[in-house]
Amino acid sequence: MSDKDFHVRFKNVQKSYDGKQLVVKDLNLDIEKGKFVTMLGPSGSGKTTCLMMLAGFESTTHGEIILNGRPINKIPPHKRGIGMVFQNYALFPHMSVGENLAFPLEVRKIAKPEIEDMVKKALDMVQMGDFIDRYPGQLSGGQKQRIALSRALVFNPELVLMDEPLGALDKQLREQMQYEIKHIHEQLGVSVVYVTHDQAEALTMSDQIAVFNDGVIQQLASPADLYERPENSFIAQFIGENNQLRGTIEKVNKNIANVKLENGENVSALMVDVKDKGEVTLLSIRPERIIINPKTTKNSQALEGKVLELIYLGDHIRCRMMVSGNDQFIVKIPNSSTHELLKVGEKISLGWDKKDCRALKP
Amino acid sequence: MTFAASEGADNSNDGKSLRKKLLRAERRKKFEAIGLVTPLLIVMVVFYFVPIAMMLFRSIDNSQMAKILPQTSIAIQNWSGEGLPDEITYAAIVGDMKIAQADRDLAKVGRRLNFDLVGFHSLLSKSGRKIDEIKGPPYKENLIAFDKKWGNEQYWTVMERGLKNTTLLYLLAAIDLKYDENNKIVKVPEYEAIYVSIISRTVYISLSITILTLILGFPIAYFMANTTPRTRNLLMIILLLVFWTSLLVRTLSWILVLQNNGVVNNLLMFTGIITEPLDMVFNRFGVYVAMTHVLLPFMVLPLYSVMRSIPSDYVRAAQSLGAKSITAFIRVYLPQTLPGIGAGALMVFIQALGYYITPALVGGPRDQMVSYFVAFFVNERVNWSMASALGLTLLILTGSLYLIFGKRVNIANMKLG
Known part of the structure; x- marks a missing residue:
């Protein structure tokens, strides 16, 4: 596909602040029009830097960023026409809500009556129409967030960047805003590049998630793919909860490997980024995919585990077990009417579908 | 609920x-x-x-007069103000003058009344020396025989005014007003009027200094607020260096730098830019240079503290919304620095109003400000009342400017450090 098919393309982008270390190493990322793409990663992984380069507040050290088929490295921020929501909202404290929203329209020299209409429409979109004369200092965190969002959208940009916009809100409000932002995105059809370190937020909102670590995108995938089919051990560990077992590949059969665990037991696993016999591998299995006392079939296998701790969490029971020398092995047992009753100290047999057990490079 | x-x-x-x-x-x-x-x-x-x-x-206090001339101050209350006072008043003043002459207090009265009407001092000292020659009535005729001025109604008007417990004389003088022969407040003749022009000169110089420090201080404060901690500390030390040297030393060094064969003139002549030395000191230019230098930190520090608290996100947000750098600066950054500008301007302006040493040393005679004249009246004329009246004028001026200014900038928002 050519540049024109994508809204934004990062091509071999590098960024260094001090000339010694690369904060962003060789970044390649293509964002389609109308998609909600999240940059997810631990702090210091380079995700905010990427956003700032796209917005034009940081220069690229190497490579180019292409917006609508045009390289934008030399275009100043105010000509890029990108809406942006900042982490601390950045609402101008000396202007009322209405003036804040009118600002991007005034600098574009739009006629007064038209400005009024657009401001009103943008405020109604976030249900803040009554707050037009308030000042930012008189608003709560959630209200400021809505105003910041509507200000970034009022001039009808095709691309909106959001830098951890919900970071300062409490949990309940954050979840509510997640849905609202998602709905506004669907309604307007703008492309959104969203930066967060909260994976639940990323999974809830995104069409695609780019997981950053160490200045590199580790995986770019839809939320379901990312969760169910992690491509390396960083993703497996970073996204959701995963049990990890160490072993060596004994036998390879197409894409299924036979792995010998550290305590000598044998299991089958789906090979993801490992290739050869004799390679050391990290098996990763989601806690909710583990079956207790399985009926052994062709696709599953049994392993012995000892129950160490049981935690009652209402909808499920969290069971910590000792499996193959790993005493942090977690099993989630759904609290159904027929669930297994376990006792601490009991030894049980565990199993899983071999497709759920992914063999990754450690 | x-x-x-x-x-x-x-x-x-x-x-x-x-x-x-x-x-x-x-x-x-x-x-x-x-x-x-x-x-x-x-x-x-x-x-x-x-x-x-x-x-x-002290600017309105006049109680000393009635103490020196006690009988007269009572007797003169019966005088209608028309014609000459009665014999009792003349008798009272002769009695009072005898005592005052013996106590050597008469000169005080003379100085004080001379301030209101020139000639009173010589009249009193002349009469005082011979006062013991008057042994008895008629006092009126005897006194007028000493000097015809005792028969002049105007002198008695001044006397009556001068024996009250308070007087507006000095305050009026501080704004170039006086009493005329008919006891009405009028402007002093143009050749005598100096204080209004001194006060307006003081305000003008202070305003100029405020604007100069703002123009010079704003970029420094901005740079300090947005640079690395290392550079910031260095700049801060350079800025505060001003406080670590005495005011006198700083002012005198400006004389060395700016004088006719000083560093600046020598350099300019050496490079051939000028052939004759420029007059840069003992004039208004010298006052501006030295005072701006001394007062600059008072502008920079509040500005810097306000600017540090403005996150860079605001300007970025403005730019992302489509504003050019200059628009973002004027419409988003500048309004947020107003509390700092207000605080800095207020501190510089008010301090400049009361400046004494610097203009006295590096200024010429036409560059002296109100405080110079306050010192002049205290040290040379020993006229505390006039010094105090000038001080009060300055205080009222400062206070009212503070109120007007404060309403505009909203003092509650000001940050002073």
Whole structure:
């Protein structure tokens, strides 16, 4: 596909602040029009830097960023026409809500009556129409967030960047805003590049998630793919909860490997980024995919585990077990009417579908 | 809902006792707060407000006169102000003058009344020397025989005015006003009027200094607020260096730098830019240079503290919304620095109004400000009343400017450090 098919393309982008270390190493990322793409990663992984380069507040050290088929490295921020929501909202404290929203329209020299209409429409979109004369200092965190969002959208940009916009809100409000932002995105059809370190937020909102670590995108995938089919051990560990077992590949059969665990037991696993016999591998299995006392079939296998701790969490029971020398092995047992009753100290047999057990490079 | 419920509970119970409990609980805190403030408050009142109030009172205080001429001050109250006073008043003044002459107080009266009407001093000293020659009535004729001025109604008008307990004479003089022969307040003739022009000169110089420090200080403060901590500390030290050297040394070094064969002139002549040395000191230019230098930190520090608290996100947000850098600066950044500009301008302006040493040393005779004349009246004329009246004028001026200015910039928002 050519540049024109994508809204934004990062091509071999590098960024260094001090000339010694690369904060962003060789970044390649293509964002389609109308998609909600999240940059997810631990702090210091380079995700905010990427956003700032796209917005034009940081220069690229190497490579180019292409917006609508045009390289934008030399275009100043105010000509890029990108809406942006900042982490601390950045609402101008000396202007009322209405003036804040009118600002991007005034600098574009739009006629007064038209400005009024657009401001009103943008405020109604976030249900803040009554707050037009308030000042930012008189608003709560959630209200400021809505105003910041509507200000970034009022001039009808095709691309909106959001830098951890919900970071300062409490949990309940954050979840509510997640849905609202998602709905506004669907309604307007703008492309959104969203930066967060909260994976639940990323999974809830995104069409695609780019997981950053160490200045590199580790995986770019839809939320379901990312969760169910992690491509390396960083993703497996970073996204959701995963049990990890160490072993060596004994036998390879197409894409299924036979792995010998550290305590000598044998299991089958789906090979993801490992290739050869004799390679050391990290098996990763989601806690909710583990079956207790399985009926052994062709696709599953049994392993012995000892129950160490049981935690009652209402909808499920969290069971910590000792499996193959790993005493942090977690099993989630759904609290159904027929669930297994376990006792601490009991030894049980565990199993899983071999497709759920992914063999990754450690 | 919860609020209404708790209020209801409050009413149904005994609301008063709750308030009492709260007051009791808060009382301790109040005492602590008062305890912390009291020592400073006492020091301020005893060593600051009271002396200032006493000093300012001197500008209208005239009680000394009635003490030196006690009988006259009573007798003259019966005078209608038309024609000459009666014999009793003449008798009283002769009696008073005898005592005053013996106590050597008559010169004080002379100086004081001479301020109102030139000629009074010589009249009193002349008459005082011969006063013992008058042994008895008629006092009126005897006095007029000494000097015809005793028969002049105008002298008695001044005398009557001068024996009251308070006088507006000095305050009027401080704004170029005086009493005329008919006891009316009028402007002094143009050749005598100096104080209004001195006051407006003081305001003009102070305003100029304020604008200069703002123009020079704003970029420095901006740079300091947005640079690395290392550079910031270095700049801060350079800036505060001004405070670490004495005012006198700084001012004198400006004379060395700016004088006719000083560093700047020599350099300019050496490079051939000028052939004749420029007059840069003992004139207005020297005052501007030296005062701007001395007062610059008072502008930079409040500006810097305000600018540091403005996150860079605001300007970025403005740019992302489509504003050019200059628009973002003017419409988003500048308005947020207003509290700093207000505080800095206020501090510089008010300090400049009262500047004395710097203009006295590096300025010429036409660059002296009000404080110079305050010092002049205290040190050379020993006229504390006039010094105090000028001081009061300055204080009223400062206060009213503060109020006008404060309303515009909203003083509550100002940041002073």
